[in-house]
Amino acid sequence: MENMKKNSNIKCSVAQCKYNMVSEDYCCLDCISVGTHEQNPTVPECTDCNSFVKRTGCGC
Numbered sequence: 001m002e003n004m005k006k007n008s009n010i011k012c013s014v015a016q017c018k019y020n021m022v023s024e025d026y027c028c029l030d031c032i033s034v035g036t037h038e039q040n041p042t043v044p045e046c047t048d049c050n051s052f053v054k055r056t057g058c059g060c
């Protein structure tokens with residue numbers, strides 16, 4: 001993706017997301033939305049990045 005600019009405030013290692021820098025474990029969005037899929041979240045695994053968009057294209 002062109003114009004990707006690392007946001008030093010958002011660390012992320014989800015390389016399958018098109019907003020991930022991949023070469024560095026950071027997100028390139030200015031702002032992300034985090035939510036949960038649980039009624040009563042208790043651990044980090046209960047939370048989700050709702051800004052995730054699956055990366056498409058070759059080599060990924």
Ligand code: SF4
Nearest residue numbers: 012017019020027049
């Ligand atoms: S949008 Fe969410 S999942 Fe995607 S790189 Fe940014 S923080 Fe990670």
